[in-house]
Amino acid sequence: MALxxxxxxxxxxTDAGQVYYQQCKxxxxxxxxxxxxxxxxHIELSGTLRVSAAxxxxxxxxxxxxxxxxxxxxxxxxxxxxxxxxxxxxxxxVDFAIRYGRLNDSGLVARKLVxxxxxxxxSQQYLSQYGEPxxxxxxxxxxxxxxNNDHWQFEKEGKPMSAIRVSGRWRSNNSNALLRACEKGLGxxxx
Numbered sequence: 001m002a003l004x005x006x007x008x009x010x011x012x013x014t015d016a017g018q019v020y021y022q023q024c025k026x027x028x029x030x031x032x033x034x035x036x037x038x039x040x041x042h043i044e045l046s047g048t049l050r051v052s053a054a055x056x057x058x059x060x061x062x063x064x065x066x067x068x069x070x071x072x073x074x075x076x077x078x079x080x081x082x083x084x085x086x087x088x089x090x091x092x093x094v095d096f097a098i099r100y101g102r103l104n105d106s107g108l109v110a111r112k113l114v115x116x117x118x119x120x121x122x123s124q125q126y127l128s129q130y131g132e133p134x135x136x137x138x139x140x141x142x143x144x145x146x147x148n149n150d151h152w153q154f155e156k157e158g159k160p161m162s163a164i165r166v167s168g169r170w171r172s173n174n175s176n177a178l179l180r181a182c183e184k185g186l187g188x189x190x191x
Contacts (some may be wrong), residue, residue, distance in 0.1 A: 004101045046075035053098035055175040062098055084148035084173040100109070118190050120152075125185035133188070136164050142170040143187035145178050152190055 003017035013021060053062045068080045073135060087094045089108075100116055120139065122132075134141055136154045144152075144166035151163040168188075170181040182189040 022121050028085050044075055045073040048079060049075045049080045050081070050094045051096055051098075052081045052083060052087045052092070052094045054082045054173060055100075057100070057114075058082060058098060115151075121182060121191045122188040123183055123185045126182075126187060127187070136161065139164050139166050139188060142166075142168075143170075145187045145189035146171040147175070147178055147190070149171055 001016050002014050003020055005012050005014050005017075049066075051062070051066060058080075060081075066078050066080060069166070070076055084099075086099070087097050089095075089097070098113070112186050118135075120136075130142060133142060136152070139152065140175075144165065145149075146168055150167065151165050153163045154161045168186075170178075170186045172178050174180070179191065181187070182191070
């Protein structure tokens, strides 16, 4: 069945082409209307959203954003677990987690949220007593304040160096406690 009639000067629709065009046009208009109706409807979310995040970033940015989100959807329950351990999404029933650092090769889907410059820091009291390291390798001989990882990664000219294994007398998964321990001279912390 021909939909177009062609002559040397013009192309026009045949009767069958005209019927086909009208039906397709109505389908497209119907699809556009359905999309507009769907996008104008308010989506109701319900159930429980389980989130794992820790540290000052989670307290100052993630939690307030989730509070605003929960306010928009009154049928939604939000459970926020402030921990630094690596979670198993299936076993722990976590919907998403926020962590910093490089993602180890895994099947997880990750999205970078922000750049977060890090630095090794110590109190003047600690440096006066134990000396100031001049290279990351020297951290292995110092008392380090450890959060969730005792292998610290540094970069030189934007390229990762070998991870340095550190140890120390103070370990905590709370960023405020780590900062206070650093201020009190208990060691060197990554901030």
